Amino acid sequence: xxxxxxxxxxxxxxxxxxxxxxxxxxxxxxxxxxxxxxxxxxxxxxxxxxxxxxxxxxxxxxxxxxxxxxxxxxxxxxxxxxxxxxxxxxxxxxxxxxxxxxxxxxxxxxxxxxxxxxxxxxxxxxxxxxxxxxxxxxxxxxxxxxxxxxxxxxxxxxxxxxxxxxxxxxxxxxxxxxxxxxxxxxxxxxxxxxxxxxxxxxxxxxxxxxxxxxxxxxxxxxxxxxxxxxxxxxxxxxxxxxxxxxxxxxxxxxxxxxxxxxxxxxxxxxxxxxxxxxxxxxxxxxxxxxxxxxxxxxxxxxxxxxxxxxxxxxxxxxxxxxxxxxxxxxxxxxxxxxxxxxxxxxxxxxxxxxxxxxxxxxxxxxxxxxxxxxxxxxxxxxxxxxxxxxxxxxxxxxxxxxxxxxxxxxxxxxxxxxxxxxxxxxxxxxxxxxxxxxxxxxxxxxxxxxxxxxxxxxxxxxxxx
Amino acid sequence: xxxxxxxxxxxxxxxxxxxxxxxxxxxxxxxxxxxxxxxxxxxxxxxxxxxxxxxxxxxxxxxxxxxxxxxxxxxxxxxxxxxxxxxxxxxxxxxxxxxxxxxxxxxxxxxxxxxxxxxxxxxxxxxxxxxxxxxxxxxxxxxxxxxxxxxxxxxxxxxxxxxxxxxxxxxxxxxxxxxxxxxxxxxxxxxxxxxxxxxxxxxxxxxxxxxxxxxxxxxxxxxxxxxxxxxxxxxxxxxxxxxxxxxxxxxxxxxxxxxxxxxxxxxxxxxxxxxxxxxxxxxxxxxxxxxxxxxxxxxxxxxxxxxxxxxxxxxxxxxxxxxxxxxxxxxxxxxxxxxxxxxxxxxxxxxxxxxxxxxxxxxxxxxxxxxxxxxxxxxxxxxxxxxxxxxxxxxxxxxxxxxxxxxxxxxxxxxxxxxxxxxxxxxxxxxxxxxxxxxxxxxxxxxxxxxxxxxxxxxxxxxxx
Numbered sequence: 001x002x003x004x005x006x007x008x009x010x011x012x013x014x015x016x017x018x019x020x021x022x023x024x025x026x027x028x029x030x031x032x033x034x035x036x037x038x039x040x041x042x043x044x045x046x047x048x049x050x051x052x053x054x055x056x057x058x059x060x061x062x063x064x065x066x067x068x069x070x071x072x073x074x075x076x077x078x079x080x081x082x083x084x085x086x087x088x089x090x091x092x093x094x095x096x097x098x099x100x101x102x103x104x105x106x107x108x109x110x111x112x113x114x115x116x117x118x119x120x121x122x123x124x125x126x127x128x129x130x131x132x133x134x135x136x137x138x139x140x141x142x143x144x145x146x147x148x149x150x151x152x153x154x155x156x157x158x159x160x161x162x163x164x165x166x167x168x169x170x171x172x173x174x175x176x177x178x179x180x181x182x183x184x185x186x187x188x189x190x191x192x193x194x195x196x197x198x199x200x201x202x203x204x205x206x207x208x209x210x211x212x213x214x215x216x217x218x219x220x221x222x223x224x225x226x227x228x229x230x231x232x233x234x235x236x237x238x239x240x241x242x243x244x245x246x247x248x249x250x251x252x253x254x255x256x257x258x259x260x261x262x263x264x265x266x267x268x269x270x271x272x273x274x275x276x277x278x279x280x281x282x283x284x285x286x287x288x289x290x291x292x293x294x295x296x297x298x299x300x301x302x303x304x305x306x307x308x309x310x311x312x313x314x315x316x317x318x319x320x321x322x323x324x325x326x327x328x329x330x331x332x333x334x335x336x337x338x339x340x341x342x343x344x345x346x347x348x349x350x351x352x353x354x355x356x357x358x359x360x361x362x363x364x365x366x367x368x369x370x371x372x373x374x375x376x377x378x379x380x381x382x383x384x385x386x387x388x389x390x391x392x393x394x395x396x397x398x399x400x401x402x403x404x405x406x407x408x409x410x411x412x413x414x415x416x417x418x419x420x421x422x423x424x425x426x427x428x429x430x431x432x433x434x435x436x437x438x439x440x441x442x443x444x445x446x447x448x449x450x451x452x453x454x455x456x457x458x459x460x461x462x463x464x465x
Numbered sequence: 466x467x468x469x470x471x472x473x474x475x476x477x478x479x480x481x482x483x484x485x486x487x488x489x490x491x492x493x494x495x496x497x498x499x500x501x502x503x504x505x506x507x508x509x510x511x512x513x514x515x516x517x518x519x520x521x522x523x524x525x526x527x528x529x530x531x532x533x534x535x536x537x538x539x540x541x542x543x544x545x546x547x548x549x550x551x552x553x554x555x556x557x558x559x560x561x562x563x564x565x566x567x568x569x570x571x572x573x574x575x576x577x578x579x580x581x582x583x584x585x586x587x588x589x590x591x592x593x594x595x596x597x598x599x600x601x602x603x604x605x606x607x608x609x610x611x612x613x614x615x616x617x618x619x620x621x622x623x624x625x626x627x628x629x630x631x632x633x634x635x636x637x638x639x640x641x642x643x644x645x646x647x648x649x650x651x652x653x654x655x656x657x658x659x660x661x662x663x664x665x666x667x668x669x670x671x672x673x674x675x676x677x678x679x680x681x682x683x684x685x686x687x688x689x690x691x692x693x694x695x696x697x698x699x700x701x702x703x704x705x706x707x708x709x710x711x712x713x714x715x716x717x718x719x720x721x722x723x724x725x726x727x728x729x730x731x732x733x734x735x736x737x738x739x740x741x742x743x744x745x746x747x748x749x750x751x752x753x754x755x756x757x758x759x760x761x762x763x764x765x766x767x768x769x770x771x772x773x774x775x776x777x778x779x780x781x782x783x784x785x786x787x788x789x790x791x792x793x794x795x796x797x798x799x800x801x802x803x804x805x806x807x808x809x810x811x812x813x814x815x816x817x818x819x820x821x822x823x824x825x826x827x828x829x830x831x832x833x834x835x836x837x838x839x840x841x842x843x844x845x846x847x848x849x850x851x852x853x854x855x856x857x858x859x860x861x862x863x864x865x866x867x868x869x870x871x872x873x874x875x876x877x878x879x880x881x882x883x884x885x886x887x888x889x890x891x892x893x894x895x896x897x898x899x900x901x902x903x904x905x906x907x908x909x910x911x912x913x914x915x916x917x918x919x920x921x922x923x924x925x926x927x928x929x930x
Contacts, residue, residue, distance in 0.1 A: 018802055022825035105847050111836060113846060120858045121828065202858040223688065223859045244881035251883030337483055348881075355910040359876055360487035363586065369910055371576060371879030380887070381578060381875070382570050382897035393585045393667040394688045395860040398875045410846070410863045411824055414836030416709035416813075418716030422845070432847035445820040445834055 006193045009149060010200035012180040013122045017147035019178035021119050025096035031174030032092035032139055036085040038170035039135065039163065043081045049162035050076040050131065057129070057155050066155065069258075074129045074156055084135040084163070091139040094384050097406055098145045104435035107412075108428060110447045114411040114439040119145030121202040123405060124194050126216060128208035129153040134163040137205065138182045140385055142171065144405040147178075149201065151185040151194055153208075160184060195220035203405070205387055210260075210315065225404050227391040229315050229341035230260025232373040235332040235358065237349035238269040242276055244370055245348040249280060251372040252346065254287045258317050260389060261344050261376040265312060265322040267332045270296065273325045277301050281323075289319045296325035312339040329354050333361045340364060342391045344376035344398075365391060365398035411439065415447035468651075471658045474614055475665035477645040478587045482612035484643035486584050490561035496639030497557035497604055501550040503635035504600065504628065508546045514627035515541040515596065522594070522620050531620065534723075539594045539621055549600040549628070556604040559849050562871055563610045569900035572877075573893060575912045579876045579904040584610030586667040588870060589659050591681060593673035594620035599628040602670060603647045605850050607636065609870040614666065616650040616659055618673075625649060660685035668870070670852055675725075675780065690869050692856035694780050694806035695725025697838040700797040700823065702814035703734035707741055709835055710813040714745060716837040717811065719752045723782050725854060726809050726841040730777060730787040732797045735761065738790045742766050746788075754784045761790035777804040794819050798826045805829060807856045809841035809863075830856060830863035876904065880912035 004012075020028075039046070054075050060066035103115040123146045125137040134150055141148035152160040164184035172179045185194060194201065195216065204224045206216040214228040234252050236245045252263035268276055273296065281291065281301045292311040293304035304323070311322040312335070326332045329347075336345050346368035347358040355369045366376045376399060378386025383401030390396050396404035421428050435441075469477075485493075504511070519540050525531035568580040588611045590602040599615060606613035617625040629649035637644045650659060659666065660681065669689045671681040679693040699717050701710045717728035733741055738761065746756065746766045757776040758769035769788070776787040777800070791797045794812075801810050811833035812823040820834045831841045841864060843851025848866030855861050861869035886893050900906075 018826060018828055021828070022822075107840070107845060107847065111840075218686070221683070221686070223857075241881070247881050247883055251885050255883065255885045255888070350911055352910045355878075356905070357487075359874075359910075361483060363483055363486070364874065366875045366877065368877040369879065370881050370912065371877050372883045374884035375572070375576075375877055375879075375882070376875075380572060380884070380895065382572065382895065392688075393872055395872075397872050407858055407860075407862050409824075409829065410831045410841075412831065412833040412836050412840055413820075414834065414840075416706070416712050416835050417840070418712055418720065418837045419839035419845070420716050420720045423720070430845065430847065440821070445817045445824075446815055447835065 006185055007197070009180075009183050009185060010122065010197045013147040013149050013183060014200050016178040016180040017119065017121045020142070020147055020181055021098070021145050023145065023176055023178075025098075027174065027176035028096070028142055028145070029092040031171045031177045032088050032142060034174050035135075035139070035167045035170040036088040036092075038166040039081060039085045039088070042162065042166045043078065046081060046159065046162040046166065047076060047078070049158035050074075053156055053159045060155070070129055070155070074131065074159070076131060076159065080132065084132060088135050088139040091143050091385060094143060094402065096143065097402055101437040101439040102408055104437045104439065106433040106435050107430050108417070109431070111412070111414045111417050112435060112441065114413070115408050116411055116439055117406050118409050120405055120407050121146060122200055123148045124151070124197070124201040124204045124222065125149070126151040126191055126194060126204065126206050127153065128212055129155040130207065131156050131159040131163055133207050134160055135167060136385070137207075137387075138164070138167050140387060140402055141405060142181055144402050146405050147181050149183050149185055149194065151191060157186065161186070191216070192219065195222065198222050207388065223395060224392070225388045225390045225396060225400055227260060227341065227343055227389050229391070230262070230343045231264050231313060231315050231339065231341040232261055232343055233265050233267055233336050233340060233345045234263050234373065235267040235326075235329070235336070235345070235347045236269060236272060236276055237329060237347055237351060237354050238271040239351040239354065240269075240272060240276070240348040241350055242272075242279070245276055246280055246283060248346065248348050248370065248372050250283055250287070252374055253284065253289060253321050254319070255372070255374055257319050261373050262317070263321065263373050264315055265324065265339070267335060268297070268323070268325050269329070269332070270325050270327055273297065274300055277323070284321065287319070289321050292320065292322045294324040297323045300325075315341070329357060333358065337361075337363050343389065344368065344373045346371060346373050365389070413441070413445055413447065471650055472662070474645075474648045474650060475587065475662045478612040478614050478648060479665050481643040481645040482584065482586045485607070485612055485646055486563070486610050488610065488641055488643075490563075492639065492641035493561070493607055493610070494557040496636050496642045497553050497607060499639050500600075500604070500632045500635040501553040501557075503631040504546060504550045504553070507627065507631045508543065511546060511624065511627040511631065512541060512543070514623035515539075518621055518623050525620070535594055535620070539596065539624070541596060541624060545597065549597060553600050553604040556608050556850060559608060559867065561608065562867055566902040566904040567873055569902045569904065571898040571900050572895050573882070574896070576877070576879045576882050577900060577906065579878070580873050581876055581904055582871050583874050585870055585872050586611060587665055588613045589616070589662070589666040589669045589687065590614070591616040591656055591659060591669065591671050592618065593677055594618035595672065596621050596624040596628055598672050599625055600632060601850070602672075602852075603629070603632050605852060605867055606870060607646055609867050611870050612646050614648050614650055614659065616656060622651070626651070656681070657684065660687065663687045672853065688860060689857070690853045690855045690861060690865055692725060692806065692808055692854050694856070695727070695808045696729050696778060696780050696804065696806040697726055697808055697841075698730050698732055698801050698805060698810045699728050699838060700732040700791075700794070700801070700810070700812045701734060701737060701741055702794060702812055702816060702819050703736040704816040704819065705734075705737060705741070705813040706815055707737075707744070710741055711745055711748060713811065713813050713835065713837050715748055715752070717839055718749065718754060718786050719784070720837070720839055722784050726838050727782070728786065728838050729780055730789065730804070732800060733762070733788070733790050734794070734797070735790050735792055738762065739765055742788070749786065752784070754786050757785065757787045759789040762788045765790075780806070794822060798823065802826075802828050808854065809833065809838045811836060811838050830854070878906070878910055878912065
């Protein structure tokens with residue numbers, strides 16, 4: 001196979017995207033199911049490729065150049081491959097978001113404006129060594145009508161090539177599909193090169209550790225869906241139910257501490273601290289959690305390690321927790337907006353006014369009342385699939401599903417109108433009247449005189465039922 | 466008045482934004498109406514400041530260092546100031562988009578997720594010498610709950626200071642409003658400095674010429690709403706109605722050629738070219754339009770100046786038009802996707818299938834059937850106000866109204882649920898059942914046992930009506 005440059009792949013992706021935007025749901029779903037079959041068919045080859053990657057990675061782990069956690073995420077087996085195939089089939093079964101009529105407005109009689117959901121275009125998916133990202137992201141992009149360029153880590157090079165090869169082969173052979181909807185950039189090319197392709201790549205979806213994501217965000221003009229940090233808080237209000245607070249905080253810290261939606265700092269109102277902190281600290285200590293505490297909490301519970309300023313913005317991703325007593329809800333909100341990462345923050349309270357103030361004032365993607373921060377997740381939020389969690393303030397925020405891969409276009413259907421008619425002394429006036437959100441409209445796309453009359457008076461000549 | 470650094474202004478804007486997000490519609494509208502009054506009250510001072518700017522600008526024009534068009538946009542008078550005040554009042558009268566419930570989903574009984582519209586945060590508005598941008602952008606930002614930092618051109622320094630001074634004074638004095646919702650960066654600070662404040666500024670809204678916008682886009686990591694180019698096309702299909710085509714094309718080119726939504730290239734199907742081009746060229750020539758034509762069009766109409774490759778991507782913003790005969794609708798689409806700027810492109814046709822293919826395949830923010838490209842505009846699209854026109858592919862596309870200044874947060878209301886309960890062998894299952902889009906819910910934000918029972922069985926103890 002001839003090597004194709006990254007730029008040439010980007011050009012091909014753009015061409016594919018222009019066709020893919022108009023491919024029917026049926027054709028996309030058929031192609032995705034074919035991709036799932038192809039992965040099952042090639043599973044021996046995929047496992048062989050993966051074994052080679054794993055062997056090399058084990059050498060890196062032995063040398064201390066790779067963590068065991070990364071190695072674990074790299075290794076595939078029959079079960080994981082079957083899961084991948086089922087994951088693609090699940091995406092095929094999701095509703096097709098492309099073509100939905102988001103808004104419809106009559107500008108004037110016979111001049112109708114529609115806002116229609118459409119794919120963004122070319123997605124760049126860059127990720128560290130997790131081959132399961134390949135089928136997941138590829139299927140979501142194809143389903144939403146986007147072309148995708150995948151760039152994985154060098155540790156998973158052979159696994160990714162085998163998986164992407166199976167998927168591309170099936171998609172390219174499927175009827176109605178353009179070639180190159182899914183392409184892999186091989187590992188010799190630098191990540192940097194894809195970050196510079198802002199003329200071709202419309203959106204980047206990085207997956208990996210926080211340093212990796214930050215590197216991506218800091219080195220590109222292309223919009224990015226992602227989050228570098230997950231510094232999440234639970235604030236226990238003065239009017240919290242103690243049992244609820246213990247339960248929520250324990251879950252937020254202990255249930256799975258290595259992830260971005262785990263609690264990193266616990267804030268406690270000073271009026272409840274003496275009752276709440278002793279049992280909370282006992283439970284956390286039992287679970288092996290190390291605490292970093294402010295002076296006020298250290299007065300309430302003996303033997304806590306003091307927190308430093310750095311602890312307030314630390315993302316431990318581990319069984320470590322910063323604890324701070326605050327004088328008021330306002331102080332808690334201020335702490336969160338100052339040290340947090342705008343990801344997910346929760347209040348535990350029985351006071352509706354306090355809940356409302358917290359929800360209004362905390363500037364985070366997800367704000368929770370009496371629930372664990374760990375719920376912040378695309379699957380739990382009912383999205384069917386997750387592209388990533390965004391801490392950005394534009395386009396898509398919080399857990400992002402397929403909607404993050406969509407934008408819209410404005411479609412205006414006229415009968416030869418000119419702006420000159422709406423200008424000057426005898427100008428026609430716009431009606432700006434809402435229309436039914438059904439595009440294409442039953443009257444069709446061409447407003448002839450006949451169809452126009454019909455549209456203006458739908459009951460003409462017919463029975464009113 | 467003490468000079469405040471740009472960084473300090475950005476910090477203050479972020480603080481203001483956190484408060485402004487929770488200010489009631491009534492308070493925001495009252496503050497905006499006060500700003501309109503203040504502008505009327507200070508009109509003599511504003512005009513005096515503007516005269517000083519105009520005098521200096523006239524010297525620049527005489528030296529050839531400034532265009533007459535820029536000078537014209539700089540000059541204010543009583544009528545224009547009254548228009549500004551009315552513009553602010555019109556924004557106050559618009560519905561408040563903040564707090565709308567965009568989605569509502571039950572994750573499980575007593576665990577309800579809401580997606581709520583909220584302000585983005587801090588908007589950076591940078592513009593060339595057009596003082597009317599100050600009241601326009603300031604009022605839209607405040608109405609949508611965003612703080613704004615304004616940075617105008619040095620030619621309008623005194624006018625901008627007088628206008629922004631009136632607005633800030635009124636807003637800062639209004640009850641319930643935070644200070645510093647609207648701040649002006651004075652002209653000595655570089656535009657560059659605001660482009661670098663990505664820790665504080667969430668979105669840039671540049672206004673000005675295309676070189677200005679491109680400079681902004683190329684030098685910042687902050688998301689930008691804008692368009693550098695408006696290379697718009699009209700494609701006259703083989704089955705176009707000739708009269709409609711003549712009317713639409715004439716309007717798209719001649720009605721106001723200096724703007725981004727004017728047609729820059731006319732594409733004509735070869736089967737209609739011999740009938741359409743001669744009358745079209747005659748009308749355009751009568752209006753003073755200079756043509757740059759492809760070889761095929763030059764065979765049909767004598768004496769046309771030949772087009773070069775550069776003409777296909779030129780944005781003339783003047784009475785100049787590139788003309789190209791194409792062999793098919795597909796060739797027209799390919800030309801548009803290759804040379805266009807993803808802004809606005811129109812087809813003239815009587816064939817619904819051709820219209821549909823054009824709408825599906827042209828990758829532009831606005832795609833029109835039998836209507837002039839000049840309709841591509843926030844006011845005509847019924848938005849009440851326009852932030853800008855975006856040719857980007859994420860967040861907001863095409864003419865952008867106040868919706869471009871909004872994002873959302875996820876609000877989850879629980880009763881102490883933990884993710885642990887939804888994990889493992891005896892896991893609870895998510896229901897993912899749609900809810901009514903009314904937040905805050907009638908049952909309130911606190912799911913006590915009592916309110917939970919009520920929410921689960923709303924008719925308990927009551928009459929079913």
